[in-house]
Amino acid sequence: MPRLLRRVATRLLGSIPVLVIVVVGVFLLLNSAGGDAVDAYLLSIGGGDAQQAEELRIRFGLDQSVTARLALTLAQLARGDLGYSVALNRPIGAVIAERLPNTLWLMGSATALSFALGSALGVLAGRRPGSAADRLLSAGSLFLYSIPNFWLGLVLSVVFAVRLRWLPVSGIETIASGKTGLARAADIAQHLVLPVSALGMIYLALFLRVMRAGMVEAWGQDYTLAARARGVAPWRITLNHAARNALLPLVTMLGLQAASMLGGSVVIESVFGIPGFGRLAQEAVAGRDGPLLMGVILVSALMVVAANLLVDLAYGALDPRVGGPR
Amino acid sequence: MIRELLRRPEALLGGLLLLLIAGAALLAPVLSPGDPLAIAGRPLVRPFTDPAFPLGTDGLGRDLLAGVIHGVRTSAAIGLAAALVAVLAGMLVGTAAGFAGGLVDEALMRVVDAFQIVPGFLLALAFVSVTGPSLAVVAIAIALGAWTGPARLSRSRVLALREADFVAAARVMGMHPAEIALRQVMPLALPPVLAVTAVIVAGAILTESALSFLGLGDPNAVTWGGMIAEGRNQLRSAAYLSIIPGIALVLTVISIYLVGEALTDVLAGKRQS
Amino acid sequence: MTSLATCDRLTVRYPGAARPALADLTLALHAGEKLAVVGESGSGKSTLARALAGLLPVGTALSGAIRWSGPPPRPGRDIGTVFQDPGASLDPLLTVGAHLVEGLRAPLPLGRAEARARAAALLARVHIPDPERALAAWPHQFSGGQAQRIAIALAIAAGPHLLVADEATSALDVLVQAEIVALLRELCRDAGMTLLFITHDIALAGTLADRVAVLHDARLVEIGPAARLLAAPREPYTRALLAAQLDLASPRLVGTRP
Numbered sequence: 001m002p003r004l005l006r007r008v009a010t011r012l013l014g015s016i017p018v019l020v021i022v023v024v025g026v027f028l029l030l031n032s033a034g035g036d037a038v039d040a041y042l043l044s045i046g047g048g049d050a051q052q053a054e055e056l057r058i059r060f061g062l063d064q065s066v067t068a069r070l071a072l073t074l075a076q077l078a079r080g081d082l083g084y085s086v087a088l089n090r091p092i093g094a095v096i097a098e099r100l101p102n103t104l105w106l107m108g109s110a111t112a113l114s115f116a117l118g119s120a121l122g123v124l125a126g127r128r129p130g131s132a133a134d135r136l137l138s139a140g141s142l143f144l145y146s147i148p149n150f151w152l153g154l155v156l157s158v159v160f161a162v163r164l165r166w167l168p169v170s171g172i173e174t175i176a177s178g179k180t181g182l183a184r185a186a187d188i189a190q191h192l193v194l195p196v197s198a199l200g201m202i203y204l205a206l207f208l209r210v211m212r213a214g215m216v217e218a219w220g221q222d223y224t225l226a227a228r229a230r231g232v233a234p235w236r237i238t239l240n241h242a243a244r245n246a247l248l249p250l251v252t253m254l255g256l257q258a259a260s261m262l263g264g265s266v267v268i269e270s271v272f273g274i275p276g277f278g279r280l281a282q283e284a285v286a287g288r289d290g291p292l293l294m295g296v297i298l299v300s301a302l303m304v305v306a307a308n309l310l311v312d313l314a315y316g317a318l319d320p321r322v323g324g325p326r
Numbered sequence: 327m328i329r330e331l332l333r334r335p336e337a338l339l340g341g342l343l344l345l346l347i348a349g350a351a352l353l354a355p356v357l358s359p360g361d362p363l364a365i366a367g368r369p370l371v372r373p374f375t376d377p378a379f380p381l382g383t384d385g386l387g388r389d390l391l392a393g394v395i396h397g398v399r400t401s402a403a404i405g406l407a408a409a410l411v412a413v414l415a416g417m418l419v420g421t422a423a424g425f426a427g428g429l430v431d432e433a434l435m436r437v438v439d440a441f442q443i444v445p446g447f448l449l450a451l452a453f454v455s456v457t458g459p460s461l462a463v464v465a466i467a468i469a470l471g472a473w474t475g476p477a478r479l480s481r482s483r484v485l486a487l488r489e490a491d492f493v494a495a496a497r498v499m500g501m502h503p504a505e506i507a508l509r510q511v512m513p514l515a516l517p518p519v520l521a522v523t524a525v526i527v528a529g530a531i532l533t534e535s536a537l538s539f540l541g542l543g544d545p546n547a548v549t550w551g552g553m554i555a556e557g558r559n560q561l562r563s564a565a566y567l568s569i570i571p572g573i574a575l576v577l578t579v580i581s582i583y584l585v586g587e588a589l590t591d592v593l594a595g596k597r598q599s
Numbered sequence: 600m601t602s603l604a605t606c607d608r609l610t611v612r613y614p615g616a617a618r619p620a621l622a623d624l625t626l627a628l629h630a631g632e633k634l635a636v637v638g639e640s641g642s643g644k645s646t647l648a649r650a651l652a653g654l655l656p657v658g659t660a661l662s663g664a665i666r667w668s669g670p671p672p673r674p675g676r677d678i679g680t681v682f683q684d685p686g687a688s689l690d691p692l693l694t695v696g697a698h699l700v701e702g703l704r705a706p707l708p709l710g711r712a713e714a715r716a717r718a719a720a721l722l723a724r725v726h727i728p729d730p731e732r733a734l735a736a737w738p739h740q741f742s743g744g745q746a747q748r749i750a751i752a753l754a755i756a757a758g759p760h761l762l763v764a765d766e767a768t769s770a771l772d773v774l775v776q777a778e779i780v781a782l783l784r785e786l787c788r789d790a791g792m793t794l795l796f797i798t799h800d801i802a803l804a805g806t807l808a809d810r811v812a813v814l815h816d817a818r819l820v821e822i823g824p825a826a827r828l829l830a831a832p833r834e835p836y837t838r839a840l841l842a843a844q845l846d847l848a849s850p851r852l853v854g855t856r857p
Contacts, residue, residue: 021440029456139336142587146580148532150539151554151572158565222687229654229682230702230753231675240701241690248692263447263471267536281448282540285455293455297448304443320737321691 122211446471524586
């Protein structure tokens with residue numbers, strides 16, 4: 001176990017310089033903008049005089065030099081303080097903590113769905129490469145892979161929410177329904193069906209393709225031939241040897257897609273009106289709220305680092321050749 | 327090679343679609359003269375009901391077909407420009423990192439890491455919001471999230487080539503390291519990068535549509551994402567307004583994937599035999 | 600001498616291949632013998648092994664016939680196969696024990712515990728030290744020679760009467776090669792197994808086999824008792840093969856004929 005802990009610690013320490021690059025890069029980008037949050041804020045409340053603007057700038061430290069503010073920002077973030085949002089007039093950490101669960105539910109469900117279905121269908125396609133099932137699934141996955149998620153979300157909501165009225169159109173739960181416990185969970189699950197499908201479909205297609213490619217690779221390896229030579233049943237070779245080995249590249253892919261899925265949830269949350277972390281990014285852009293945008297980007301980067309760490313640990317547990325916890 | 331491509335039905339289908347789309351992009355001013363954003367007739371003409379507007383009109387009476395035809399220009403221009411910037415930037419950084427090695431490599435790769443742990447779409451969102459939406463800005467914004475793939479691919483290729491005899495010979499001849507890297511080594515790192523270019527173009531088109539959908543596209547250009555967003559307000563009464571540009575988007579992306587996949591397969595087969 | 604299997608004008612063509620991998624081959628495999636099949640790569644010797652073991656890929660065109668003395672054999676139960684690269688023929692994600700349990704239970708009606716007990720005995724039979732511990736280990740933790748022993752244990756798990764060794768010693772260094780050859784000889788002697796030994800090494804074939812068959816360009820060039828074939832080859836190609844090998848031959852490291 002200490003070995004495992006050490007590996008986690010090394011990985012996290014190694015990601016610190018990368019996170020610093022992220023912060024500095026985003027800071028410089030945001031500071032190259034003309035106009036700041038104070039301008040946007042004053043505009044949004046119907047204007048204000050120069051003195052008011054000056055006061056606000058001093059209050060939020062916007063009157064200091066770029067390097068001084070960068071140093072301040074880095075020090076503040078290192079303390080775990082994400083700062084204060086001018087646009088929302090609240091501490092950024094609190095806003096993010098409030099929005100994050102919705103996005104985590106959305107992404108977690110989409111990942112689970114696409115991983116489970118994608119790998120299962122990938123096994124089906126890769127069981128016999130070139131078969132009718134394979135051609136159908138491969139063509140279908142390419143088609144799914146070409147559909148923009150926000151459009152798929154709109155089409156799904158036209159069909160299932162507007163026309164058939166089976167599922168709610170938007171939101172994360174029925175407002176002021178007074179539901180608690182299981183009833184509330186069911187309500188949220190119902191609201192998540194369409195956004196999760198819209199977000200997860202492209203990854204389902206991707207995972208199907210990766211799994212299939214892994215199976216094709218495995219069929220070319222001696223160990224599947226050797227298993228045939230031992231008289232092992234075909235279904236057993238498929239599941240116990242080919243699929244098991246094909247799962248490894250899929251797990252790697254899972255980590256690589258974490259960032260892309262976070263980006264996708266920005267659009268999906270906007271389509272389905274889910275008050276999540278992704279929508280917060282859009283609100284920060286609309287409100288020209290640099291610190292908020294910085295907070296959103298930094299927390300996303302942290303989530304991606306965490307996802308990759310989890311994938312790394314899972315890989316170590318799956319592949320005995322990697323120094324796992326054994 | 328072309329004959330081999332023609333033998334694959336899916337490549338043929340993708341190729342024909344792509345030709346059609348490219349034709350529409352090039353001939354847009356002829357096929358649909360005038361401003362696609364101008365009001366052309368009655369509002370909300372349903373598709374396939376009026377021969378003057380085969381795909382119907384939107385809530386303001388703008389021709390949907392004109393929008394779709396002009397939209398392909400935006401998608402194609404941004405898709406290609408973003409891919410070009412991403413491939414060029416990625417190859418330059420990857421080659422520099424691989425060829426220089428040591429601290430330079432270490433530093434550049436940490437920058438690549440930094441770009442990879444930030445969701446590309448968030449980065450694009452931030453960049454466009456800071457710089458203001460124009461076609462060039464959107465293309466660069468998309469490239470920001472797409473150049474790391476080419477960078478990693480070309481770096482690993484350059485690492486393998488760095489100790490090759492011809493590099494040593496060029497050094498002995500007194501060529502400047504930068505010249506060796508750019509003129510002798512980088513071109514050899516191109517094939518693996520080209521193999522993923524179709525995916526980058528298709529991804530860029532999808533990202534552009536998502537940005538325009540959120541209102542961060544160039545407001546002076548017709549974009550499919552923008553059309554989908556406008557149609558969204560009439561989703562209950564006139565869903566076709568959003569559905570038609572979406573279909574155009576799907577067809578474009580799928581044709582690029584089909585052709586790209588067939589090309590990669592054929593090139594890989596060539597290398598094997 | 601009864602024959603175990605007879606290939607009668609056997610021709611094999613892989614899907615998409617222009618030329619057959621094996622053409623018009625007639626050859627008898629005697630029960631209990633050790634037959635070595637020698638040839639360069641692409642001569643069709645591995646195709647012969649796979650055709651006999653029933654391991655040709657789907658879509659392979661086969662003409663002529665393979666006649667077996669008994670009912671058609673089942674891979675695993677009646678025929679065991681050992682491949683060239685022990686590292687690649689073992690699944691990297693399964694323990695040695697899992698391989699053996701799976702290999703034992705596929706052809707035999709065994710419970711898990713029973714299979715487990717037999718697995719340890721099998722490892723002992725191929726001289727793997729500390730079989731109990733080896734059962735829990737992963738393939739990558741063994742050297743090439745040890746891994747090949749494990750692969751052999753897997754091949755003989757169900758007590759087949761024919762063992763096919765497809766270049767089973769080619770990936771190993773000379774000393775380990777000699778050990779594996781000795782093991783194959785011992786196993787065949789003890790169990791009365793027939794051995795089909797595929798190799799490109801005609802000298803090695805001569806030291807191990809009772810008879811040697813030489814394949815060239817998908818065709819059978821010559822077949823005969825090992826001693827005679829090596830001492831007095833009839834065909835020019837066999838002579839050329841021997842000459843090429845002797846040029847390379849250093850002092851013999853592989854054991855002499857018993």
